[in-house]
Amino acid sequence: MKNKKYSIVYSSLTGNTKVLADAIHEALPQDECEYFGVSDTVIPSSELLYIGFWTDKGNADTKTLQLLSQLKNKQIFLFGTAGFGGSDIYFRKILSQVKQFIDASNVIVGEYMCQGRMPQSVRERYLKMKEAPDHPANLDVLIQNFDCALSHPDADDLERLRQAVRNSSF
Known part of the structure; x- marks a missing residue:
């Protein structure tokens, strides 16, 4: 420049x-x-x-x-x-x-x-959602993405x- x-x-x-x-x-x-x-x-x-x-x-x-x-x-x-x-x-x-x-x-x-x-609260929300019997099928992918994002x-x-x-x- x-x-x-x-x-x-x-x-x-x-x-x-x-x-x-x-x-x-x-x-x-x-x-x-x-x-x-x-x-x-x-x-x-x-x-x-x-x-x-x-x-x-x-x-x-x-x-x-x-x-x-x-x-x-x-x-x-x-x-x-x-x-x-x-x-x-x-x-x-x-x-x-x-x-x-x-x-x-x-x-x-x-x-x-x-x-x-992302804030840890996001991962906690995913884990809580996973406890529900009719939870979204992609929660494991979302949790994996959260964990990957931690270093960025x-x-x-x-x-x-x-x-x-x-x-x-x-």
Whole structure:
């Protein structure tokens, strides 16, 4: 990136997306960062925005969707975490949903998603559901996914994110 001011705006329910935001911040020139922090009502003036979200029912969280829907003439790098997944197909589906909230005057310059750990209460809820005689058949798969997500975002996830950021820089 050559002398281009940027901002990193994120929403993080469990801390996973903040880990990604920190990795992006560390990978970019610090003196070019105009804003780094949580999404609120202020729209950063930077032309280049790194916007991070946590996944809520297959889409970005409400705060992020509200921010995205207000943006005009920006360059946007989307990044996010999802407790479920580990699948590029699932991640692309989420990103596709998120992009529907972005005005056509904006340009998506990059995107990245990875799995993120979920609160222990989610696993406890699955185990409780499993006690019921008519429990959903996929509970073992959901529990296995939960256990797999515990280590994410991991060092490999963060390195792939840094590479995606470097590849989008112009």
